[in-house]
Amino acid sequence: MALLEVRDLSIQFGGLKALDGFTLSLDEGEMVGLIGPNGAGKTTVFNLITGVYRPSRGEIRFRGRSLVGLRPNQIVRLGIARTFQNIRLFKGLSVVDNVRAALFSQTGYGLLPALVGGGRTAGEEARVYWRAMEMLRLFELEEVAAEPAGSLPYGAQRRLEMARALASGPRLLLLDEPAAGMNPTEADRLMELIRWVHRHFGVAIVLIEHQMRVVMRLCPRIVVLDFGQVIAQGSPEAVRQDPRVLEAYLGKGVAVT
Numbered sequence: 358m359a360l361l362e363v364r365d366l367s368i369q370f371g372g373l374k375a376l377d378g379f380t381l382s383l384d385e386g387e388m389v390g391l392i393g394p395n396g397a398g399k400t401t402v403f404n405l406i407t408g409v410y411r412p413s414r415g416e417i418r419f420r421g422r423s424l425v426g427l428r429p430n431q432i433v434r435l436g437i438a439r440t441f442q443n444i445r446l447f448k449g450l451s452v453v454d455n456v457r458a459a460l461f462s463q464t465g466y467g468l469l470p471a472l473v474g475g476g477r478t479a480g481e482e483a484r485v486y487w488r489a490m491e492m493l494r495l496f497e498l499e500e501v502a503a504e505p506a507g508s509l510p511y512g513a514q515r516r517l518e519m520a521r522a523l524a525s526g527p528r529l530l531l532l533d534e535p536a537a538g539m540n541p542t543e544a545d546r547l548m549e550l551i552r553w554v555h556r557h558f559g560v561a562i563v564l565i566e567h568q569m570r571v572v573m574r575l576c577p578r579i580v581v582l583d584f585g586q587v588i589a590q591g592s593p594e595a596v597r598q599d600p601r602v603l604e605a606y607l608g609k610g611v612a613v614t
C-alpha cells in the first residue's frame with residue numbers, strides 16, 4: 358500500500374481552479390519534488406493534504422485512511438508534518454520551547470497550556486523536554502536552546518523548523534521552499550541536511566522548491582504543476598527536457614537549469 362495516495366484532488370477559489378485533478382502516489386521513504394511556476398498550485402497541494410483547505414473534489418489517503426474532513430492537528434497526529442514557505446516559528450519563544458510546544462500541542466494541548474504546563478505530570482514534562490533537546494542536538498541547535506528563536510540566523514531557523522516538524526515522528530514531511538532566500542552555499546548545506554533527514558529519519562518527503570538545482574539533485578522523481586494541473590512527471594532528466602515544462606517556464610521567462 359502506498360504511504361500517500363492522492364486522487365483527482367481539486368479546489369476552486371471563486372472562479373479560479375487553483376488545483377484541478379491532482380493525482381500523486383508516494384511510497385514509504387520516497388522523496389518527490391513538486392515544481393511549477395508561481396501560482397501553479399504547489400502550496401495549495403500542501404494545504405489540502407494538511408487539512409488547511411477542504412477539497413471540492415478528490416480523495417487523500419494516508420496509510421489507507423482518508424484525510425478529507427480531518428482537522429490539521431488530527432492530520433499531524435497521523436504522521437504528516439510540514440514546514441512553511443515563510444518560516445513560521447514562535448520568534449519570541451526560546452528554541453527549545455518551539456519544539457516543546459509542537460510536541461505538547463501534538464498530544465492535544467494548546468500552545469499556552471503546552472508551555473505553562475497545567476495538569477501534566479513531571480514525567481511527561483521531562484520526557485518532552487528530553488525529546489526536544491535530543492532533536493536540537495541532532496540539528497546542532499543544542500547550544501542555542503535558550504535563545505529566542507527569532508535571534509537565530511536564517512539557516513538555523515530553517516533547521517529549527519525542520520527539527521520541530523520531525524519531533525513528532527512523522528512518516529511524511531512536506532517541505533515548502535526550504536531554500537527560498539538562500540545563496541548557493543547555504544542551499545548546498547540545506548541539501549546535505551535534507552539528504553541526512555531523509556536517511557536518518559526514513560521519512561517520505563515532498564519538496565516544493567524553486568531552485569531547480571536543489572530539487573533536481575535531491576529528487577529522483579519530480580512532478581510539475583502549471584495552472585493547477587500536472588503537466589509532467591518523471592526523472593529530473595526527463596522533466597528538464599519535457600516540451601510542456603519548457604513552455605510553462607519559458608513562457609514565464611524562467612529558465613529550467
Ligand SMILES: Nc1ncnc2c1ncn2[C@@H]1O[C@H](COP(=O)(O)OP(=O)(O)OP(=O)(O)O)[C@@H](O)[C@H]1O
Nearest residue numbers: 370373375393394395396397398399400401402442
Ligand atoms: N486562500 C486562497 N484564496 C484565494 N486564492 C488562493 C488561495 N490560496 C491560493 N490561491 C490561489 O491559488 C493559486 C495557486 O496558489 P499556490 O499558493 O498554491 O501557488 P504556488 O504554486 O505555491 O505558488 P508560489 O510558487 O508563488 O508559492 C494562485 O493563483 C493563488 O492566488
